[in-house]
Amino acid sequence: MGDSVKEVRFLSKLRELIGRMGQPNRRLLQATSIMGILFFTSGLVWATSPWASPPAALAVGLVFGVAFAHPWRKQSQKLSKILLQVCVVGLGFGMSFHEVIRVGRSGFAYTILGICFAMLTGMTLGRLLRVERTNALLVSVGTAICGGSAIAAVGKVMDASDEQMTVSLGTVFILNAVALMVFPIIGTLLGLSQTQFGLWAALAIHDTSSVVGAGAKYGTVALAVATTVKLARAIWILPISVATAAARRRKAQIQFPWFILFFVVAAVLNSYFPSGAPLFGRLTDLGKIGLTVTLYLIGSNISTSTLKTVGSRPLILGLLLWIIVAALSLLLIQKGIIRL
Numbered sequence: 337m338g339d340s341v342k343e344v345r346f347l348s349k350l351r352e353l354i355g356r357m358g359q360p361n362r363r364l365l366q367a368t369s370i371m372g373i374l375f376f377t378s379g380l381v382w383a384t385s386p387w388a389s390p391p392a393a394l395a396v397g398l399v400f401g402v403a404f405a406h407p408w409r410k411q412s413q414k415l416s417k418i419l420l421q422v423c424v425v426g427l428g429f430g431m432s433f434h435e436v437i438r439v440g441r442s443g444f445a446y447t448i449l450g451i452c453f454a455m456l457t458g459m460t461l462g463r464l465l466r467v468e469r470t471n472a473l474l475v476s477v478g479t480a481i482c483g484g485s486a487i488a489a490v491g492k493v494m495d496a497s498d499e500q501m502t503v504s505l506g507t508v509f510i511l512n513a514v515a516l517m518v519f520p521i522i523g524t525l526l527g528l529s530q531t532q533f534g535l536w537a538a539l540a541i542h543d544t545s546s547v548v549g550a551g552a553k554y555g556t557v558a559l560a561v562a563t564t565v566k567l568a569r570a571i572w573i574l575p576i577s578v579a580t581a582a583a584r585r586r587k588a589q590i591q592f593p594w595f596i597l598f599f600v601v602a603a604v605l606n607s608y609f610p611s612g613a614p615l616f617g618r619l620t621d622l623g624k625i626g627l628t629v630t631l632y633l634i635g636s637n638i639s640t641s642t643l644k645t646v647g648s649r650p651l652i653l654g655l656l657l658w659i660i661v662a663a664l665s666l667l668l669i670q671k672g673i674i675r676l
Contacts, residue, residue: 372404376636383632384625390549391517393628397635398513406636416633417485419626420545421595426623427548427563428602429616436564436603442676443538443565450539450665451572454480458657467649470496474504475654479661482570483508483543485593489573493580503647507654508542509638515658516546516631520553530554531676532669534561539674540662544570549631552624561676567596 379400383393406412428436455476462472474496478487484505491501519541523533534557537550544566551562570593606616668674 369405369407372400373407375400375404376407379632379636380629383629388628388632390552390628390631391520393632394513394516394546394549394635397632398638400636401638402640406639409637412633413637416545416630416637419630419633423623423626423630424544424548424563424567424595425598425602426619426626427559428599429606429623430620431560431564431603431606433600433603433607435560436600439561439564439676440568443535443568446535446539446674447565447569447572450661451480451569451576453664454657454661457660458653461653461656465649465653467653468500470494470500471503471650472653474500475507475650476657477576478504478508478542479654479657481572481576482566483512483546485544485570486573486576489577490580493577503650506638507650509634510651511654511658512541512543512546513635513638515541515662516549516553519550523554526666526670528669530557531561534558535565535674535676536662536666536669537562538565538569539665540658541566542658543634545627545630545634548627552627563599567599571596 379396382388382396400406458476458479459472461467462469462476467475473494474487474491477490478484480486487501487504487508491504496504519533519537523536528536533554534551537547537554537558538561541547541550547562547566548559551559573593602616602619605612665674
């Protein structure tokens, strides 16, 4: 009886000691959470200011994502997708419809060839690197068409697992972040014209957000070319998704990227209703600010766990495929074989 009482007392003291040891850790966790919220919100406010640029916003977002646990990860991911589409439409109010048609018509042919090449090369590299087939296809689709949007659409049709989606999205998001920061520097060093750079960014960078961000950093003409050609490339989400569903002999709900149509409507309004110029100018400015905020949100969603989840082989596949596509398209643009 006395021994059992002693055991109870010992266990209660042990629990009390463990509780005391845990208090500093709990306090540290609470302090870290508060710091994370303050960093995230202050970064969000800064991203709307004139001092922020798309590459800088992405970099600050990445610092937050690596240093802190995201307090609103799911909400941030949803908001970044919606905000990106709204911002692309806003940028359409600053573009000429005739120029959009001209650039889009030329870019459409290049995107067909580029998509076929990227898909074939990606699947071949995937076999050589022994990357799981679904992951290889998703990384190839993301590189060939429209980054995360294409992966999300095709992955849904393929019934890809959460892990397969996370690996593919993580690979593309990491390379997107690198591209947004590196491409403007390379373009400047090589003396690319704004038209050349816009075309290169549209053909070689995965996600619409990074394409538009890189174009905005390089100049007004580069922004117009990059956005228009990239949207011509993004339209291929629909036929690729349909073809994947047909190959797997299954029915699937496939969403049309309606924001592309609204972008064209915005360009039409800007071209044929000059009286709306002051309003259209404000909408274009809001689109640029919103794009910077979008890139901050995207950067904040890339964490150390994302880097660990991706693994080496899918990342090597994505990196090699991206380097091949970027180098080849740049060479063809410099030689004048690809031009607008």
